[in-house]
Amino acid sequence: MDSLMVYVYQIAFSFSILILISLGLALIFGMMKVINLAQGEFLMLGAYFCVLGSNLGLPLWLAMFAAGLGVGLVGVIVERTVIRFLYGRVLDTLLATWGISLFLMGIVTTIAGPQSQSVPSNMGPVNFGGLNVPGYSLVMIVAALLMLAGTYAIWRFTNLGLLVRGTMQNPEMARALGTNTSMIYMFTFGFGSAITGLAGALLVPLFGASPTMGSFYISKAFITVISGGPWPLIGTVSASGLYGVIDGVVSYELSPVLAEICVLFVAVVMLRLLPQGITGRMRKGI
Amino acid sequence: MKLSRRQFTRLASGGLAFASLQGTLSTAGLAQEKPIKIANILDQTGGLNIYSLKQMKAVAMATDEINKAGGLLGRPLELIFYDAQSSNQLYSQYATQALLRDEVDVIHGGVTSSSREVIRPIVGRFKGLYVYNSLYEGGVCDRRHVSTGMVPGQQLDALCPYVVKELGGKKGYILAADYNYGHITSKWLQKYIRDLGGEDLAVEFIPLDVSNFSSVIARIQDAKPDVVWSALVGAAHMSFYRQFHATIGTDEMMLASTTYSIGREHVELAPEEGKGIILATSFYDGLDTPAANDFVRRFKEYTGENDYIGEYGEGGYRGMALWAEAVRRAGSAEPDAVMDALGGTSVEGAGGLYTIDGQTNHTVMNIHVAVQDDKQEFEAIRTFDQMPPIDTQLVCNLNENPNDTTQYEVQLD
Known part of the structure; x- marks a missing residue:
């Protein structure tokens, strides 16, 4: 029983990390088809905004929230100044966002220095099936699920979500029906960045x-979203679930190195069998 | 004026070397004597500059101090700094340039083992002299190379008996970075733990980009060791200390490290995250001896900086002091003459007495075991006097094989 709880925890934690790092990308790459190579640096920027906010005396939770808004604003600026001129031009987008990625890394290193920084949560360990786990990791798991549910709810049940989905499916038609698609693109990119x-x-x-933390996560995020297939939200959840189980079990049973190998191996095999991704055969979805 | 490509590169790189010198070296040359030239190649920029910034300044400070005191053998010192930008290709280019174009008498610098292995063959080919001021995995056997930093044998010969025997850390769990340094250090750890009657429950190698340690920490809790040994390296691995603090904590389980504090890790962590970590180093700022206090004071005065200096910083000053003393003993700055005078050269430095061991061209030094308090500082526990580089001595004898240039990997069992 105890060991079952350990597995449940390891899987849930791996799953939540995958959700956290790939949810924003699912919107920007999955929905908007913008290959944003600066996605990892947006993540890094969020981390630094959080450290900054906390150094300025904000409580940790507020600092995190502010960090999300701050990166959302950066996302809007990037979309308005760079990305919006490049919709549909995949290679140019690739180059431009790579440049943005290097720029952000450089500027953060210059201002904050190359060393890492931390803000402890001050939450003690929690006993979970006989093992101590960081109490804060449970917060991360809950937060990942909430972010997922929130995004789903906005996309599925609000008018705005409908406009976004319509615009992504058929921008000309949406424009013909009076939607300001340029604003919708800006909003979606900003929302993905904020997340x-x-x-x-x-x-x-x-x-x-x-400053280099983005590079630890960017490839995993892309693998997850690509494996997910054409329906970004459902796809990302199912791919995170699949890879979360493999990563959680293998890294606990064997080692983190083998877990990474297994995840990549499964991703390659799966994309061979399901080239459109997990949700490739689904006719309806989100 | 027409410039050939070669002239242009020469001018441009000269400009670079000169520009990067500004501000770090304040004393002008000592009049008419031909200066002794010193090259210092380190990473002022790029991802690895965290290990170089203090060392650059320490080398400049040593140069300035020697010049103020009248130079070496009546000749002034001229320091040429090259920024290798954390790139091994530039290490190779600048080492060649320093020896051939700038005709330096000695090269100091290099941080990573790979940068050292780039510089060393070049120094061998052009018959120069190379002083490497960084701790590393040990085993380099080369008369043109002097190592002034710690090697695992020295460090663990102090740290292991203290942790295993005195603190009762019999059962150990080893985590090491998955490359050369981590693999060799973990073998030495295993050997020491077993020789002391302890047990190594597991060794795990962690790739440098792994930052999620939740499964590793779960396995550590399953294995229930008395002590976790960390030879972890780099930004991603810093997460281990954060996650260890959030789950087990140093109150429940000892955490001893061969790398902690050396890259100034303790400043990156919050005070409570690093509290209680045990380390062994040849120099740390809080080492409360007159020599250490004096060095820290002079360094802060010279640089105007107020933060932690640490082993990498002091290493640059140490290397300069040892090399300068060897020059005095040789009565010449010619690399071959200095090389012959290296063995037995001794200086009293910030971390204690440093003596070059002629058999290996490594340095005998004091190793200080310390533990982090709750204010991001280290409390001295014990100093182990004059530890010889025993691991490298096992495989290297330059007295018998003066033409050796191998880096040996120490084979255990």
Whole structure:
């Protein structure tokens, strides 16, 4: 029983990290089809905004929230100044966002220095099936689920969500029906950035903030979203679930290295069998 | 004026070397004598600069102090700094440039083992002299190379008996970075723990980009060791200390490290996250001896900086002091003459007495075991006097094989 709880925890934690790092990308890459190579740096920026806010005396939770808003604002600026001129131009977007990624890394290193920084959560360990786990990691799991549910609810049940989905499916038609698609694109990019920033801030107490941290997560986020397939939300959840189980079980049973190998192996095999991703055969979804 | 490509590169890189010197070296040359030239190649910029910034300044400070005191053998010192930008390709380029174009008498610098292995063959080919001021995994056997930093044998010969015998850390769980340094250090850890009657429950190698330690920490709790040994390296691995603090904590389980504090890790963590971590180093700022206090005071005065200096910083000053003393003993700054005078060269430095061991060209030094308090500072526990580089001595004898240039990997069992 105890060991079952350990597995449940390891899987839930791996799952929540995958959700956190790939939810923003699911919107920006999955829905908008913008290959944003600066996604990892948005995550990093969120972490640094959180450290900054906390150094300025904000309570940790408020600092995280502010970090999300801050990165959302950065996302809107980036969309208005760069991305919006490049919709549909995949290679140019790739180059531009890579440049943004290097720029953000450089500027953060210049201002905050190359060393990592941390803000501890001051939550003690929690006993979970005979093992101590960080109390804060349970907060991360809950936060990941809430962010997922919140995004789903906005997309599925609000008027705005309907406009966003309509615009992504058929921008000409949406425009013909009087939607300001340019604003919708800006909003979606900003929203995806804000979620990414919040996720970066949530990582801080256990993972710290360092200028290169984006590179630890960016490839995993892309693998998750690509494996998910054409329906970004359902796809990201199911891919996170699949990889979360593999990562959680293998890294506990064997080692984190083998877990990473297994995840990549499964991703390759799966994309061979289901080239459209997990949700490729689904006719309806979100 | 027409510039050939070669002239242009020469001018441009000269400009770079000169520009990066501004502010770090304040004393002008000592009149008419031909200066002794010193190259210092380190990473002022790029991802690894955290290990270099203090050392650059410490080398400049040592140069300034020697010049103020009248130079070496009546000749002034001229320091040429090259910024290798954390790139091994530039280490190779600048080492060649320093020896061939700038005709330096000695090269100081290099941080990573890979940068050292780039510089060393170049120094060998052009018959120079190379002083490497960084701790590393040990085993380099080369007369043109002097190591002034710690090697695992020295460090663990102090740390292991203290942790295993005195603190009762019999059962150990080893975590090491998954590359050269971590693999060799973990073998030494296993050997020491077993020789002391302890038990190594597991060794785990962690790739440098892994930052989620939740499964590792779960396994540690399953294994129930008395002490976790960390030879972890780099920004991603810093998460281990955060996650260890949030789950087990140093009150419940000892945490001893061969790398902690050396890259100024304790400043990156929050005070409570690093509290209680045990380390062994040849120099730390809080080492409360007159020599250490004096060094810290002079360094802060010289640089105007007020933060932690640590082993990498002091290492630059140490390397300069040992090399300068060897020059005095040789009566010449010629690399070959200095090389012959290296063995037995001794200086009283900030961390205690440093003596170059002629058999290996490594340095005999004091190793200080310390523990972090709750204010991001270290409390002295004990100093182990004059530890020889025993691991490298096992495999290297430059007296018998003066032409050796191998880096040996120490084979245990």
